[in-house]
Amino acid sequence: MPNNTSPSHPSAARSFLSRRRDRVVAACAAVAAFALFLAAAPALEDPSRRRAYLMRPLPSGGLNETMVDAAVEGSFAGAAASSPPPAEVPLSSLGESNFSLGIEPTPAPSMFLVPSPSPSENFDDGSMEEPEHPELKGNPPKGPAPFLQEPISSGLPTMSSDINGEHDMDGKPVLPLRPEQAPLWSTGADKELIYAKNEIINAPLASDDPDLYAPLFRNVSIFKRSYELMERLLKVFIYHDGAKPIFHSPELKGIYASEGWFMKLMETNQNFVVRDPNRAHLFYLPYSSRQLEHNLYVPGSNTIDPLCIFVKNYINMISTKYSYWNRTKGADHFFVACHDWGPYTTKLHDELRRNTIKVLCNADLSEGVFIRGKDVSLPETFLRAPRRPLRDIGGRPVAQRTILAFFAGQMHGRVRPVLLKYWGDKDADMRIYSRLPRRITRRRNYVQHMKSSRYCICPMGYEVNSPRIVEAIYYECVPVIIADNFVLPFDDALNWSAFSVVVPERDVPKLKEILLAIPESQYITLQSNVKRVQKHFLWHPNPVKYDIFHMILHSVWFSRVNQIQIE
Incomplete structure (x- = not known):
């Protein structure tokens, strides 16, 4: 009996050659289209015409779709049809090896793998004027692509004064869950969130706590009770899908260190991370916005469409393979991004942009992406020495x-x-x-x-x-x-x-x-x-109570608790 799956079989060989031909054609089309773009550049000197060109709708199966699909094929292609995962998902290989679906990865087109300058030479907002700092070396800054100057409307109110109805546990207006965000079915984690919200609303007056200085807080009693419940209850599931370097690859140095340190400490955490997603209150999407820019952005292209398509495809894969995204339309999912482009990479996936808890350094209310009361403002921390994150702390009297x-x-x-x-x-x-x-x-x-x-x-x-x-x-x-x-x-x-x-x-x-x-x-x-x-x-290699890692995680927890409706 002939083996039809063997590469030597005629039909398999034809299929193999067809796939290779399609890839070559796609790559050639990409180079040709890029050359046409360069030829048209002089005609696009007018800012309004250039912005309109860059913001044009993406054609289905067009240049960017083809190239980015090829770039991510090795990680995402062949995702299984919608079905819940097993109760136990092993995390032993998390952050150590590339996740595989049994398909050999396809090499990405080279023009999408042109490396950006190394992190130590590529600071958006350089803060150190010492010899090793790029500002002293005269390197040009890296700002947003030109089209990012215009806001991306989310269709949602962005200022707390525009939001009517519920207030959070500190008395500020918040965005309640929209009907499409309501869980399709209830879990034990939902009941724990309702319990936590009731407990926080009725938080007892905090007595003198040597670890918490009350004037620093909006309401120290609410914060203390919420933090206690987070320590006791919170469970986070981390998707193990996705290949390095974009996934599971924390960058611990430079001005994007916040997202990298959080990723590192979250993925190695034994107190909050669970292997059973059915127990989770939150789901972490462990990709790096800095690595997206580093690996997918084409220098000089003035478009981040490849990054946006990559993120869209990733979320589509997650929502197809697992049932957890669809249960809340992403409302109990979060990602952490410190790169300036982090908010804009969500623009092609409505549920990601509107529903998830976005933990962003670029927490700008004016652009219609960051939503106060739901999203979390991430501190931007510039670290030179990952092995000594507390170096030089302190100052003169x-x-x-x-x-x-x-x-x-x-x-x-x-x-x-x-x-x-x-x-x-x-x-x-x-x-x-x-x-x-x-x-x-x-x-x-x-x-x-x-x-x-x-x-x-x-x-x-x-x-x-x-x-x-x-x-x-x-x-x-x-x-x-x-x-x-x-x-x-x-x-x-x-x-x-x-x-x-x-x-x-x-x-x-x-x-x-x-x-x-x-x-x-x-x-x-x-x-x-x-x-x-x-x-x-402060970042600590081993997190301590109330440090920056726990404060970030608490803000995500607090946001999720605030969204829960008490019947």
């Missing part, structure tokens, strides 16, 4: 902070050029630089400036987020945040007015006046509170 205000960095975005215009090299008290001059760095480098300043200016760059906010906290300098529409990290729990100053963008010309108007006693309180809040922003 108040009496030795001789600089009123300090900023040094690249002049990108809408705020920084205005800051430099009014304060650059114009006032001895306002040390505002586009780049620290050599004559100054010989005496005091970037970190020493932050440790010696009363206020550290944290203006937005290309996007609203900046690693300077957490840097200021690390070096015990009161952060001055200038970024309209920015939802500050851990906004659900922390009272930022207790340890920072928020200045509207329009008030940059009055910046010194605003800072000098703060009484000395109030400044001392602010600076003291910066030191107290510091522990909530």
Whole structure:
């Protein structure tokens, strides 16, 4: 009996050659289309025409679809039809080997695998003015693709003042679950969430807790009770699907370190992670927005469509293979992204964009992507030494902070050029630089400036987020945040007015006046509170209670509990 599956069989050989031919044709079409795009570039110099071209609808099976399908074929092709997974999903290989569906991966077209500069040479919002920092080397910044300047409408209210109805457990309006997000069937985890919400609403008044300083919190009683219940109840299921490097590959250095450190600590966690998805309150989608950019973005193409298609295909595979996404339309799923492009990579999948809990450094209310009351603002932490994440923590006492205000960095975005215009090299008290001059760095480098300043200016760059906010906290300098529409990290729990100053963008010309108007006693309180809040922003190789890992996870938990309807 002949073996029809053998490559030597004529029909199998024809099928094999057909597949190879299709791939070659797709690659040739891609190169030709890319060449046509380059030829048309001079005609697209007008910004409005170029934006319209870049935002054109994707044709079914068109260039980007074909190429990205090929790029992800090895990871996702052949996903099984909808069926629940076994109760126990082994996690022993999580983050160690590529997940396989029994299909040999197809090499991706080379133009999608052109590597970006290494992480150490590619900072969006460079914060260090030391020799190893790219701003000192003169490398160009990496901002968003041009079309990302326009907001992507989500069809949902984005400001809390626009939301009517329910309020969260801190009294702020929130987005309730829409009818299509209501679970198709109930689980024991749903009942635990209802129990948790009732407990948090009726939280007892917190007595003096040596680990929690009440003025730092919006409501310390609610936070404490919610955190206790998270420790006791929360279970997270991590999808093991997806091949490295985009999945299960944490990047622990640079300005995207937040998403990498969370991934590393989440996937190795033994307290919250469960192998049985039927017990889970939350489902983690373990992909890296930084690795998406690094592996799929074509330098100079001015489009992130390949990244968006990849993410869309991944979610479609998850929702086809498992039943858990479809139970809530993704409302109990979350992902963590610190790259500026993280929010925009969701644009081709409505349920991902509208329903999931998006944990984003780029927490901008004005663009219709980040939803206050549902999504989570992720602190952007710039780490140089992954093996020593607590290096250089601390700063000088108040009496030795001789600089009123300090900023040094690249002049990108809408705020920084205005800051430099009014304060650059114009006032001895306002040390505002586009780049620290050599004559100054010989005496005091970037970190020493932050440790010696009363206020550290944290203006937005290309996007609203900046690693300077957490840097200021690390070096015990009161952060001055200038970024309209920015939802500050851990906004659900922390009272930022207790340890920072928020200045509207329009008030940059009055910046010194605003800072000098703060009484000395109030400044001392602010600076003291910066030191107290510091522990909530620290990464530890082995997480400790109330540190940044637990604060991020708590914000996701708190968001999910808030969405639950109590009948």
